[in-house]
Amino acid sequence: MKKYLQGLIPLFLFSCLYSCGEQKESVDLIVHGGIIYTVDENFSQAEAFAVKDGRFVAVGSSSDILSHYISDDMLDLQGQVVYPGFIDAHAHFYRYGTSLIIANLTGSDSFDELIKRVTVHRDSHQDQEWILGRGWDQNLWEVKEFPTKDRLDELYPDTPVLLTRVDGHAALANQKALDIGGVTAGTNILGGKVLLQNGRPTGVLIDNAIGLVSTHVPNATLQESMDALKAAQENCFKVGLTSVVDAGLDRETIELMQQMHVNQTLKMRIYAMINPTEDNRKYYFEKGPYQDDFLTVKSFKIYGDGALGSRGASLLEPYHDDHQEMGFLLNTPVEFEKLAYEMFENGFQMNTHCIGDSANRTLLNIYAHVLKGENDRRWRIEHAQIVSREDINKFSKYNIIPSVQPTHATSDMYWAEDRLGADRIKTAYTYKDLLEQNGLIALGSDFPVEDINPLYGFHSAVARRDDNNWPSEGFQMENKISRKDALKGMTIWAAYANFEEDLKGSIENGKLADFVIMEEDLMKEAEENLRHLKVLGTYIGGEKVY
Known part of the structure; x- marks a missing residue:
């Protein structure tokens, strides 16, 4: 019996050693000691998770994760806060990248300031064939009227200039650019307009008329395109974005993104909306929808009308500040159908x-x-900015997803009532009403129209105030949404709107390990501080990218 018991001792010791550590599963990363908003079905919180092969493999308390998993890469959060990677449900990622090398006109408080920025840019970019810029908004100027090309003609009589308005739905071209585009006082185009003064073009082109000139702008080189995507990605990682919807891409750009994903020079996850050109439709209808961990190609971006700021938005009744104008559709209803x-x-x-x-x-x-x-096609209305009371229930009846940009409300609130009047403004930027239709709403920014930082949209959605926290009472507060819903709108609901809810949008077992670390808690921080919170770390597939 003594020999029998002696024989059991080594076995017992081995068993103890095994249970004390050897049985732990090896993983690539363990994150523990934090406040983790999983944004799962119950909106539960956790303290830790384990990552292996780019996916979450366990989520729970720190004691549970540390007792069952082991890793060479351990991250002690020390009370910091983690969220699922932020998703921008409507942006122009590639366009944003290309805009980084043209004149930045955003925030110009006068036409003189616009001209100053253009000349400074030109002085350092003499090699560029065209002078391009983006971001001006006449509603920020003391005289809130469209500019004219006269000054540009004086400064640059032999160099084409094209300066796009902040919303992308209007542009100012000089005479050289108009000549290249064949634009005259007699030019007419469906879904667009050439503004005239005393029977002559002012240089302002609205919506489809812009294309008459912009099609002549030289295409970016392959290297310029790659550099633009990498620059856009770097800036987006800094603000916690791990996925973006790029609204309106051609085949060659989508394929470039896919190749850069393969080469791992592009790590941003992309939901690509395709431009509905005849060639693009033919190719992708034959190819069919596509999805992998980094790229989803399953949708087309259609333009219904223009923008409110340029009076190109198509209204049921005339503009309150221009009774001769009702805006216009960019195509016929027959073509849309x-x-x-x-x-x-x-x-x-x-x-x-x-x-x-x-x-x-x-x-x-x-x-x-x-x-x-009822259906599960998940067709979307992008912006859904002004929806009449008679129409809003159609979102629910036909399972249509509203994809909105909260900062549009706080950027437009200074002048939107001028365009719409006191009654119709109440049917604009109605995010809570839209959310209640299907119990979800997808939140984006529309960058570069707005800033890339998703926290700006979060703040606008929950506080309905601008970056100076004005107005103190908030703008149309009956349509604010809760912090919980705002976080869902930029994570799991945005993923759902992209047919990606099984891949991302929450911190759950089996999903891609995309997450953001912050020092402050979005759910608790004072509203006036929300836009100023800093991202400490951004991870894609468990890899730190910022």
């Missing part, structure tokens, strides 16, 4: 830019006609 049937038959999501109440009604009715009733 044809596109809708093509999207439906080929299994693609239709995502349509709709600002004005007329554009929203037209496209909602077309969606309804094609979708019939």
Whole structure:
């Protein structure tokens, strides 16, 4: 018996050693000691998680994770806060990257300031064939009127100039650029307008008219395109973005992104909305939808109308500050419906830019006609900015997703009532009403129209105030949304709107290990501080990218 017991001792010791550590599963990363908002179905909190092969493999308390997993890479959060990687549900990622090398006109408080910025830019970019700029907004100027090309003609009579408004739906061109585009006082184009003064072009082009000139701007080289994507990615990682919806891309850009993903020079996850050109439709309808861990190609971006600031948004009644103007659609309802049937038959999501109440009604009715009733096609209205009271229930009836940009409300609130009047403004930027239709809403920024920082949108959604926390009482506070819903809108609901909810949007077992670390708690920090909170770390697939 003694020998028998002696024989059991080594076995017992081995068993103890095994249970004390050897049985722990080896993983690539363990994060512990934090406040983790998982944004799972119960919006539960955790303290720790383990990552292996780019995915979350366990989420729970620090004691549970540390007792079951081991890693050479251990991150003690020491009370810091973690969120799922932020998703921008509507942006222009590639365009933002290319905008970093042209004149930045954002925030110009006068036309003189605009000219100063253009000349400074030109002085350091003499080699560029065109002078390009973006970001001006006449609503910020003392005289809130569109500029004219006269000054540009004086400064640059032999160099084409094209300066795009902040929303991308209007541009100022000099005479040289107009000549290259063949634009005259007699030019007419569907879905666009050439503004005239005393029977001559002022240089301002609205919506589709911009294309008459912009198509002549030289394409970026391959290296310039790659540099633009890498620069955009670097800036987005700094503010916690791990996925972006790029609204309106051609095949060559999508394929470049895919190749850069393969080469690991691009790590930003992309939901690509395709430009609906004839060539793009033919190619992608034959190819079919595509999805991997870094790229989803399943939708087309359609433009319904223009923008409110340039009076191109299509309204049911005339503009309050211009009774001769109602805006316009950028295509005919017949063509929109044809596109809708093509999207439906080929299994693609239709995502349509709709600002004005007329554009929203037209496209909602077309969606309804094609979708019939309840469905899981997840067709989206991008912006859903002004929706009449009679139309808002169509989002619920036909399972249409509102994809909105909260900072549009706080950027436009200074002048939007001038455009719409006291009653119609109440049907604009109605995020809570839209959320209640289907119990979800996708939040984005529309950058570079707005800033890339998703915390600006979070603040605008919950506080309805600008970066100076004005107005103190908030703008149309009946349509603020809760912090919980705002976080969902930039994580799990944005993922759902992209058919990616099984891949990302929450910190759960099996999902891609995308997460953001912050020192402060978005759920508790004072509203006036929300825009100023800093991201400490951004991770994609468990890899630190910032």
